[in-house]
Amino acid sequence: MLKVEGVSTFYGNIQALRQIQIKVKPGEIVTLIGANGVGKTTTLKTISGLIRASEGRVLFNGQDITAEPPHKIVEMGISQVPEGRCVFPRLSLRENLEMGAFIRQDKETIAQDVEQVFETFPQLKGRDRQLAGTLSGGEQQMLAMGRALMSKPKLLLLDEPSMGLAPMIVVEIFKIIEEINRQGTTILLVEQNAQLALKTAHRGYVMETGQVVLQGATDTLLNNDQVRRAYLGEG
Amino acid sequence: MLSPYYIQLVILVGINTIMASSLNLIIGYTGQLSIGHAAFMSIGAYASALVTVHFNFPFIASLLFGALVATLFGLLIGAPTLKLKGDYLAIATLGFCEIVRIVFLNLDITGGSVGLRGIPKKTTLLTVVVAVLITIFVLNRIINSRIGRALIAIREDETAAESMGINTTYYKVICFGVGAFFGGLGGGLFAHFFRFIQPNSFGFMCSIEHLCMVVLGGMGSMWGAFIGATAITAIPELLRFLGDFADYRMVIYGAILVIMMRVRPQGIIGQRLSADQVSIGEKLFNRWAGMGTGGKRG
Numbered sequence: 001m002l003k004v005e006g007v008s009t010f011y012g013n014i015q016a017l018r019q020i021q022i023k024v025k026p027g028e029i030v031t032l033i034g035a036n037g038v039g040k041t042t043t044l045k046t047i048s049g050l051i052r053a054s055e056g057r058v059l060f061n062g063q064d065i066t067a068e069p070p071h072k073i074v075e076m077g078i079s080q081v082p083e084g085r086c087v088f089p090r091l092s093l094r095e096n097l098e099m100g101a102f103i104r105q106d107k108e109t110i111a112q113d114v115e116q117v118f119e120t121f122p123q124l125k126g127r128d129r130q131l132a133g134t135l136s137g138g139e140q141q142m143l144a145m146g147r148a149l150m151s152k153p154k155l156l157l158l159d160e161p162s163m164g165l166a167p168m169i170v171v172e173i174f175k176i177i178e179e180i181n182r183q184g185t186t187i188l189l190v191e192q193n194a195q196l197a198l199k200t201a202h203r204g205y206v207m208e209t210g211q212v213v214l215q216g217a218t219d220t221l222l223n224n225d226q227v228r229r230a231y232l233g234e235g
Numbered sequence: 236m237l238s239p240y241y242i243q244l245v246i247l248v249g250i251n252t253i254m255a256s257s258l259n260l261i262i263g264y265t266g267q268l269s270i271g272h273a274a275f276m277s278i279g280a281y282a283s284a285l286v287t288v289h290f291n292f293p294f295i296a297s298l299l300f301g302a303l304v305a306t307l308f309g310l311l312i313g314a315p316t317l318k319l320k321g322d323y324l325a326i327a328t329l330g331f332c333e334i335v336r337i338v339f340l341n342l343d344i345t346g347g348s349v350g351l352r353g354i355p356k357k358t359t360l361l362t363v364v365v366a367v368l369i370t371i372f373v374l375n376r377i378i379n380s381r382i383g384r385a386l387i388a389i390r391e392d393e394t395a396a397e398s399m400g401i402n403t404t405y406y407k408v409i410c411f412g413v414g415a416f417f418g419g420l421g422g423g424l425f426a427h428f429f430r431f432i433q434p435n436s437f438g439f440m441c442s443i444e445h446l447c448m449v450v451l452g453g454m455g456s457m458w459g460a461f462i463g464a465t466a467i468t469a470i471p472e473l474l475r476f477l478g479d480f481a482d483y484r485m486v487i488y489g490a491i492l493v494i495m496m497r498v499r500p501q502g503i504i505g506q507r508l509s510a511d512q513v514s515i516g517e518k519l520f521n522r523w524a525g526m527g528t529g530g531k532r533g
């Protein structure tokens with residue numbers, strides 16, 4: 001579904017990504033883990049077109065999207081939940097969700113899909129008129145995810161959904177991620193919370209300073225000594 | 236009937252409503268801190284006046300011409316400055332306003348610093364009222380359309396807007412173009428009312444006045460722009476009647492603005508969101524008062 005082939009990305013003179021290779025197959029949850037500042041967000045932004053790769057290609061369903069602008073990429077079916085959630089603070093929950101459907105032509109079914117999002121995120125139910133800025137961090141994360149789903153993506157990019165949230169809420173959000181995946185959305189999940197990410201995803205990539213250093217099935221990675229030492233705080 | 240003095244006041248309120256509501260589209264709805272709106276007024280004023288004087292354009296045609304030339308410059312300034320945010324955009328638009336002023340000061344066709352005289356008086360109370368209604372109608376239609384939703388998304392969070400598939404560059408250019416169009420229309424009405432224009436009428440202070448109207452009235456509110464324009468136009472006039480204190484009227488005027496920003500930073504109209512959310516008015520106040528709580532993003 002998604003192929004990132006030898007992608008390098010720069011911020012000015014600083015190279016943030018070095019020849020990244022990532023593959024996501026339909027129906028999978030793939031996670032990208034690594035410490036702060038290794039280039040996880042940059043990878044997602046390169047995929048979604050917010051930053052241009054200076055080398056390599058990004059293919060989505062066989063189509064080269066490396067040079068496409070972000071709005072075209074959303075139209076093709078890739079939706080991103082940005083790091084730090086970025087809800088529209090002074091718009092209501094419902095308006096936030098409707099904004100997520102901006103690219104859609106089928107206006108009639110949007111209201112239906114808003115209801116669907118409320119089913120997926122029961123905590124948001126009945127609060128359509130509340131301003132998004134007044135939600136708790138966890139609720140904002142849920143809203144941002146629901147909003148991203150409103151564009152009916154084939155591939156959902158999640159950038160650190162656990163960031164700054166209490167452990168209990170994180171667990172809840174990861175359950176919902178699994179649920180979204182069961183309903184047919186492929187997911188690329190960026191996380192610092194390696195433990196939970198590896199337990200949720202099917203396959204994983206480990207990044208260090210702009211490079212992918214390890215990859216494999218999450219079961220294998222969970223048992224990998226290097227991963228256990230560096231990311232799971234063991235041994 | 237209304238005395239000429241009051242008619243002039245109402246006409247000024249109308250023109251300023253056009254200026255404020257079009258700037259409100261840029262600042263209040265799209266969140267782009269543009270403080271050079273007088274540049275578009277100036278371009279519209281000169282362009283329309285010149286075609287009236289030299290080519291005898293019918294009034295409506297010259298107004299349209301002025302507005303379209305201003306639009307062209309709105310698009311031109313919009314495109315390169317779109318990557319700029321907050322303070323940086325403010326400085327760029329301010330610079331643009333100064334460039335326009337200096338160019339008009341030095342051109343022969345505009346009469347340089349002497350100004351352009353002998354423009355026929357064509358703006359009447361009726362034309363201004365009609366122009367205000369058209370402006371508000373069109374801006375309202377835009378705000379309540381798909382374009383308006385894109386603009387509001389950009390104001391709320393530009394990165395998120397981009398993630399929603401909104402072509403932010405495209406919509407920001409539209410926003411500047413539309414804002415400039417109506418700014419230019421205001422300028423054309425102004426030129427054909429006062430019959431005399433000079434570059435310094437559309438300088439920095441003029442831009443700041445437009446900004447004050449938007450902020451005072453309430454950002455992101457059409458009624459706010461109207462009320463702001465009325466207040467800013469009328470208050471200095473009302474203060475004239477203070478008799479002995481008339482000399483202090485600009486001081487009082489300034490004090491009213493400062494107090495307003497402290498007491499009701501969201502403007503006369505415009506809801507306060509919640510205690511922890513700082514309105515744009517508040518940010519502006521803090522920045523200008525040198526209290527520096529605002530971040531880089533305006």
Ligand SMILES: Nc1ncnc2c1ncn2[C@@H]1O[C@H](COP(=O)(O)OP(=O)(O)O)[C@@H](O)[C@H]1O
Pocket residue numbers: 011014016034035036037038039040041042043
């Ligand atoms: N806008 C930027 N300008 C310059 N450098 C940046 C910018 N954004 C990120 N970086 C740098 O790129 C590297 C990767 O950042 P990022 O992708 O945000 O990491 P992560 O998401 O894994 O924490 C870091 O060294 C960071 O400092």
Ligand SMILES: [Mg+2]
Pocket residue numbers: 037040041042083160
């Ligand atoms: Mg990151």
